Amino acid sequence: MMGVSIPGLASGLQTDTLIAKLMSIEKIPYNNLQVKKTNIDNNKSVFNNINLKLKTLRDAATSLSDLDSFKINGGTSSDPSKVAVTVGDNAISGNYTIKVSKLAKPHVVAMNAISVLGSDGKDASFDTDTYKDTIIDVNGKEIKFSDLDLKDKTTNEALAEIAKAINKSDAGVQASVIQTEPGKKSLVLTAKESGEDHKITTSVTGAGSALFTIDGNAGQSAQNAELTINGVKITSSSNTIKDAVPGMTFQLLAEDSTVNVEVKQDVDKIASKIDAFVKAYNEIIDIIKENTKKITNEKDSDGNYKDFKTNLQGDSLLRDLKNELYGIVSGVGAKNNGEGFQLLSQIGIEIDKGATTAATMTGKITFDKELFKEKMAENSAAVEELFRGDNGLGTIAKERLKDWTSVNGLIKMKMDGYESEISFINDQMENMNARLILKEEALNKKFTAMEVALTKLQNEQNWMTSQLNSLTKSKS
Known part of the structure; x- marks a missing residue:
């Protein structure tokens, strides 16, 4: 809100300051709307945070209520350096004896070593013209020397270029150049996958067929892994054995080895699901408590009330939510005719454990994992049964929180209400701001007119004074 004024030219008044003070009074309703909007926006943020936490809580409840929630298994190997084991949630509990007789090995083909030094001991040049018609076929992929940049290359450099071309050919091998003895190097091809199904086939045509020949005394034959699991023979082209036992993966690491693998219910993983539920539950309780506590008169160094964040102390929806959460946990009970466990407290889950007075009650859950x-x-x-049964914690929480967390749930409706209020206030503030601008402009015009009028009167007064002075002088 800005205007143009002529401050105190005639009156001597600081009209800018005076207008500013008058406008500050006019702006009180506008400022009150701004405070109201801020409070509503803060309240909306609180409920948005609660909405996110409730969804996390419901996800945790769903995880506890699903069919596989208590079928989580873990596996241990008696010697992980020989056979490592990874266990999925659907693995079957039991003991397994793994005997490994052979590991899977990749096929390795080595070509005869080629001299890379000349008679003078320096790098030998590659005879490009002689070998330009050479073609090396690796698993059906042809590497033509005529397509390679071998001109003016040393033998060392030419071998590197050939290996590079093989690796780019997508032949399923890794080509490398290995020094077999001083002054001699060999082109070596290693299958990217192990086992007999991935043998390397090679052929060389052209003048280079005499140079690039297979060294029958080098390399490695392709080999499948051979093992037994509880006496059942298994062969595999890989040392990673998947789903030979449902939900389990074995990594074979040593031949002629025997290990025992035990698979049993992984209580720590199940407990971690309960931890997630308890954490989400307690975070919501903390948010409710923080935003509904009694406001005190204590102020911080900036003069703001320490406890004042939102005006939700008497909010009925937060009160209902707190009661709902308490009802979910306290409503858990098993229908097992008195056998087994009937209450969550019997298995380590309890609200306000040990609290004896209202002052010490927080409404939060404690979880005794041991x-x-x-x-x-x-x-x-x-x-x-206390989690997945009809009256189990996961089952009850998942169902009862649906009305709170759905797209048209109670929390979303609350936030939509706040959004509507904010929109209405924005409209009010926009209209009020327009009126304030007009008000300030009117004040500026009035004070400017006053200064102009005073200036005119002062000019007339000065003229009359000068005329009187002139008359007085003439008579004297």
């Missing part, structure tokens, strides 16, 4: 593991070992099926 007690949970103990009860899992005692009766895992009964523990599972």
Whole structure:
């Protein structure tokens, strides 16, 4: 809001300051709307945060209620340096004896060593003209020397170019140049995949066929892995054995070795799912508590109330949500005719554990992981019932939180209401700002007119004074 004024030319008044003070009074309703908008926006942010946390909580509940939530298994190898094991969630519990007789090996083909030094001991030149018609075929991919940049190359450089071309040919091999003895190097081809199904086929035509010949005494034959799992014979082109046992992967690392692999329920992984639920639950309780606590008169160094963040102290939806969360946990119970465990507290999950007074109650969950593991070992099926049963924690939470977290859920409706209020206030502020601009312009015009009028009067007064002075002088 800006205007043009002539400050105090005639009146001596600081009209700019006076107008600013008058406008500050006029702007009080506008500023009040700004404060209201800020408060509403803060409240909306709180509910948006709660909405995200509730979705996390519902995801954690869903994870606890699904069919595989308590079928998580882990596996251990008696000697991971010989056979390592990775276990998926659908692995079957049991003990497995793995006997490895052979490891899978890739086919390696080595060509006869070629002299790379001349009689003078210096790098020998590659005879491009002699070998220009040479073609090396590797697994059906032809490498034509005529297509390569071999002109004026040393033998060392030519071998490197040939190996580079083979690697670019997508022949399924890795070509390299290896020094076999001082002054001699060999072109070596190694299959990228192990096993008998990935043998390398090679042929050389043209003048280079005499130079690039296979060294029958070098290289390595392709070999499949051979092993038994609980006496069942298995062969594989790879040392990574997948799904020979459902949900398990074995990595073979040593021949002529025997290891035992034990697969059992992984209680730590199950406990981590409960940890995720407890963490999300407690974070929501903290948010509710922080934004509904009683406001005190204590101020910080900037003069702001320390406790004042939002005006949600009496918000009914937050109160209902807190009651809903408490009801979810307290409503858990097993339908197992009195056998096994009936309450979450029996397996280490409890609200306000140890609290004896209202002042010490937080509404938050504690999770005794060691007690949970103990009860899992005692009766895992009964523990599972408290999470996956009809009245289980995961089942109840997943269903009852649906009304809070859905697209048209209670929290979303609350945020939409705030958004509508903010939009209405924005319209009010825009209209009010337009009126304030007009008001300030009117004040500037009035004070400017006043200064002009005063200036005119002062000029007239000065003229009359000068006339009177002239008359007085003439009479004297």
